[in-house]
Amino acid sequence: MPKQQDVISDIMAHNKQFVAHKDYEKFATSNLPDKNMVIVSCMDTRLTTLLPEALGLKNGDVKMIKNAGGTVLNPMGSAMRSILVALYAFNVTNVVIIGHEKCGMARVDNSYLIEKMKDRGVTQETVDNLDVDVLSWLAGFDSLEESVLSSVSIVKEHPLVAHDVNVFGLIINPETGELRHVPA
Ligand SMILES: [Zn+2]
Known part of the structure; x- marks a missing residue:
């Protein structure tokens, strides 16, 4: 594993050039999403890079929320919190949930994840003493379509989401970028 200082040095070396060459100029935009859209993927x-290109999005067009699986699992969780901020602080009117084929969270082997933690020094006792059931907390999903629709419905039915907000789901092919709509 590379030393943390080496990782930081690599980032800083590139960044110095990026700023010196004014490579940032082509990204200039405001903090308001020009397409009034938030994407969860x-x-x-x-x-x-594929997803924004496949949707014709440039810097500044959308708010982008990313997590493992592209899901909104908990009505009071962090993804939902970000969506609400996007809706009410940044004039967002469209919420798009984008799942993808061949997702690592489809049938993820969560017991394997716990074994990997134990290999790296986390004890079974620690796992057992947490407030959550770690196995189900780390669980993925069996059906991609159902996962997308479940996230759509958590947003759509959220008591703090206005009724005129568009909420819909798409699935993207992670190689070709081809999209399909997931009808509710
Ligand atoms: Zn995935």
């Missing part, structure tokens, strides 16, 4: 690395 997966942290999958294949989507980092």
Whole structure:
């Protein structure tokens, strides 16, 4: 594993050039999303640049929330909190949940994740003494479509979400960027 200082030095070396060459100029925009949209999608690395390009989005167009699986699981959790801020502080009127094929959170082996934690020094006692059931907390989903629709319905039915907000789900192919709509 690389030393933390080496990682920081690499980032800083690139950043110095980025700023010196004014590479930031092409990203200039405001903090208001020009397309009045917030997207919730997966942290999958294949989507980092592919997803915005496939949707025709440039810097400044949308608010982007990323997590493992691209899900809104908890009506009072952090993804939902960010959506509410987007709606009421940044004039967002469209909430789009974007799942993707071949997602690592589809049937994720959560017991394997716990084994990996134990290999790295986390004890079973620690796992057992947490307030949550770690196994189900880390669980993924069986059906991608159902996962997308479940996130859509958590947002749509949220008591703090205004009724005129558009909420819908899409699925993206992580290789070709092809999209399909998931009808509710
Ligand atoms: Zn994924």
